[in-house]
Amino acid sequence: MRQAGQPIAAAPPAERAALRCGDLVLDESRWTVHRAGTPVRLSPTEFRLLAFLMRHQGHVLTRTQLLQSVWGDAYTGQSQVVETYVSYLRRKLDRLGAPLIHTRRGIGYLLRSPDFRGSG
Numbered sequence: 001m002r003q004a005g006q007p008i009a010a011a012p013p014a015e016r017a018a019l020r021c022g023d024l025v026l027d028e029s030r031w032t033v034h035r036a037g038t039p040v041r042l043s044p045t046e047f048r049l050l051a052f053l054m055r056h057q058g059h060v061l062t063r064t065q066l067l068q069s070v071w072g073d074a075y076t077g078q079s080q081v082v083e084t085y086v087s088y089l090r091r092k093l094d095r096l097g098a099p100l101i102h103t104r105r106g107i108g109y110l111l112r113s114p115d116f117r118g119s120g
Contacts, residue, residue: 019054022113023097026054035096042092045070049085053101055112060109081107 018027023036028051033040044049048071054063062080068076070085086109090101098114 003115007101019051021054021100021111023117024093024100026051035093040092040096042089046085046088046092049082050089053109057111057113060104060108061112064107082115 017029018025020026023033026032026047031047033042033047033050034085052066052069061078066082067079071077071081085103086103090099093100100111100113102110102112104110
C-alpha cells in the first residue's frame with residue numbers, strides 16, 4: 001500500500017539510478033542533487049518534487065498530478081503549495097545555470113534540458 005507523500009510508481013530503492021537533465025543530477029539512492037557539479041541542498045519535499053519532474057522530463061505535468069504524486073492523495077492543504085515549491089526549486093537551481101523548470105500557463109510545469117530542441 002502506498003503511503004501518503006510517496007511518488008506514484010516510485011521504483012524500489014535498489015533499482016533507482018541517478019536521474020539527469022542537462023547538468024542537473026539527482027541520485028535517489030543517496031538523496032543528493034548536483035547542478036553543474038555543485039551540491040544543491042533540498043528539503044525532502046523539494047527533492048520529491050524535483051525527482052518526479054525529472055522522471056517525467058519533457059512532459060507537462062499538471063498541478064493535480066504534482067499534488068497527488070508528491071504530497072499524496074491525503075493532502076488537504078492549499079493547491080498553491082505547488083507554485084511555492086516550484087519557486088523554491090527555481091531559486092536554488094537557476095542560480096547555477098540556465099532555467100530547467102518551465103511554466104505552461106493554465107496547464108502546469110515542464111522540466112527540460114537547456115539544449116532541448118522542441119516546439120513550445
